[in-house]
Amino acid sequence: MSSSNIPATTDSLFQASEAKTPAEAISILYGILEDPSSSSEALRIKEQAITNLSDLLRQEGRAQDLQNLLTKLRPFFSLIPKAKTAKIVRVIVDAVAKIPGTSDLQIALCKEIVQWTRAEKRTFLRQRIEARLAALLMENKEYVEALNLLSGLIKEVRRLDDKLLLVEIDLLESKLHFSLRNLPKAKAALTAARTAANAIYVPPAQQGTIDLQSGILHAEEKDYKTAYSYFFEAFEAFNALEDPQAIYSLKYMLLCKIMVNQADDVAGIISSPKVGLQYQGPELDA
Known part of the structure; x- marks a missing residue:
């Protein structure tokens, strides 16, 4: 869904916040994202508009629109730092996760993001979305697929020595092995998580x-x-x-x-x- 272009200004954000209905506010926020301006101020306003829009779509239970929003924003992501892109992606994925009955859509969304991040060589974001995807697959009792995903991810993250992410995925591996009734491997993965955790602030x-x-x-x-x-x-x-x-x-x-x-x-x-x-x-x- 899109709207005619609306200037990416604080006044436009205020107009959206004062809208009489969620639908009106959503339309204004989509309009702000249509503004072709790429000045630093316009980009800042658009980032805020995305956060506000994600929250409204979540409240309205519009999970599919959140998925579409993420696809629509790809050209915008090329204009902002990778760290900000990662933050926005997580905001939208979190918004979808808060809508009941969306586990299949969340899995599809994460797979779509992983594919995009591979093409764009956005390693930091890809690894975190893959960890999230593995957790979703585990919740969906797709244990083998989750383990296959984790096995490659763990090796990659160990090489990079990203200990905080390593704690998360080692813990996830422990839960997966426990679900598969493999207690020795569950304990080994938990020990690995504790070892990584001891070296950092958790x-x-x-x-x-x-x-x-x-x-x-x-x-x-x-x-x-x-x-x-x-x-x-x-x-x-x-x-x-x-x-x-x-x-x-x-x-x-x-x-x-x-x-x-x-x-x-x-x-x-x-x-x-x-x-x-x-x-x-x-x-x-x-």
């Missing part, structure tokens, strides 16, 4: 994911006491971030207590102001 959410996966693997080996300690670390990280994974970590904590015959501790944990009180409800009822 964001709290990523550290929480490492601890959660560690707990799951220890629980699988029936080492419930060690698993509990990892689940607790994961819970604290996710809880501080108000991340939905906090409730899963808490459930695993409670399950570990039950498995070591300490079920009496469960009520205390659930009623604890620091831990379970805020999560009381149907999800914890058993």
Whole structure:
């Protein structure tokens, strides 16, 4: 969808923000993107218009239009730095991901982006989209395709020594092997993720994911006491971030207590102001 060209100015952005309906705002923002100007100010305004447009299309559930927008923006991407392109691509992919029932479209979109990034030799962006694609394939239970994608990606990223991305894909590989019931390979991949993580600053959410996966693997080996300690670390990280994974970590904590015959501790944990009180409800009822 496009609209007649509208000047890429702050006034136009304001006009879109004051529009009476989402459809009107969307039309104005598309119009801003049609402005042929490529001055630094016009490019800055267009970047903001893309962010605003992505958010509106997400709110309206227009996933296909978001995919089309990404294709439409390719000429624009040649005018801005690669880092800004990567940011915009992630904004649009994230917007699609927030629309329910779009897993197949997300996979198709990521494959399309990977193809484009290969042609454009945009390695940094391609690697991150491939990691995301592997995660989507795993969620879709397409484990073999996900592993095939990861195997090449891991070798490439190790050569580049991009440790933060390496942590992400090693973790993903661990989850994939666990889904395929290959515990030794799941543990080896997790060890690789921890080794890479020890050399850099890892964001709290990523550290929480490492601890959660560690707990799951220890629980699988029936080492419930060690698993509990990892689940607790994961819970604290996710809880501080108000991340939905906090409730899963808490459930695993409670399950570990039950498995070591300490079920009496469960009520205390659930009623604890620091831990379970805020999560009381149907999800914890058993």
